[in-house]
Amino acid sequence: MVQLLSWVNSNWFAVLQTVGILGSLWFTAQYFRQDSRTRQIANLLAMAERHEALWLKAQEDPKLSRILEDMPDLSKPPTTAEREFLNLIILHFQSGWRVARTTDNDELKSLSLDAGAFFRLPLPRAVWEKTKKFRNPKFVRFVERAMGK
Numbered sequence: 001m002v003q004l005l006s007w008v009n010s011n012w013f014a015v016l017q018t019v020g021i022l023g024s025l026w027f028t029a030q031y032f033r034q035d036s037r038t039r040q041i042a043n044l045l046a047m048a049e050r051h052e053a054l055w056l057k058a059q060e061d062p063k064l065s066r067i068l069e070d071m072p073d074l075s076k077p078p079t080t081a082e083r084e085f086l087n088l089i090i091l092h093f094q095s096g097w098r099v100a101r102t103t104d105n106d107e108l109k110s111l112s113l114d115a116g117a118f119f120r121l122p123l124p125r126a127v128w129e130k131t132k133k134f135r136n137p138k139f140v141r142f143v144e145r146a147m148g149k
Contacts, residue, residue: 043099047092054092058085067123078123086127089118094139116146 008015058064063081066072078086093115100107119128125147132140 040099040103044103047096047099050092051096054085054089061085068121069123070121072122074122074126078127082123083127086124087131089124090128090131090135093118093143094136097139097142112142112146115143116148119143119147 058067061081063079064085067082067086093111096111097108097115100111118124128143132143
């Protein structure tokens with residue numbers, strides 16, 4: 001014990017520096033962990049706002065009324081407005097998929113249920129089938145599984 005006290009007495013500055021460095025590293029790690037959580041929450045809020053804006057547009061724009069119909073008149077192909085809107089929705093799903101993969105498995109399960117219900121509808125499915133070759137292959141697998149393929 002005497003040797004330890006003697007060593008600390010002669011090396012107190014090095015001990016103090018080491019404690020200071022370790023403390024600052026710990027505080028930095030805590031800051032980055034908290035910052036990461038804050039960014040995840042901000043991303044989820046931004047996704048929710050985008051989701052609301054997209055679906056509000058679908059409800060308000062009469063040119064998009066067929067998108068959510070279970071049995072639309074398929075003798076008319078999707079219009080340009082419908083295709084553009086559905087591509088925005090697909091991109092929105094893909095963004096949500098990326099966020100959910102990095103945050104929480106429960107979110108991914110919920111997104112899968114939502115994607116399955118949406119992409120089984122006739123017009124979304126038609127646009128999906130024509131555009132899926134341009135999508136991320138992992139996202140394509142996710143949507144195909146969600147649809148039950």
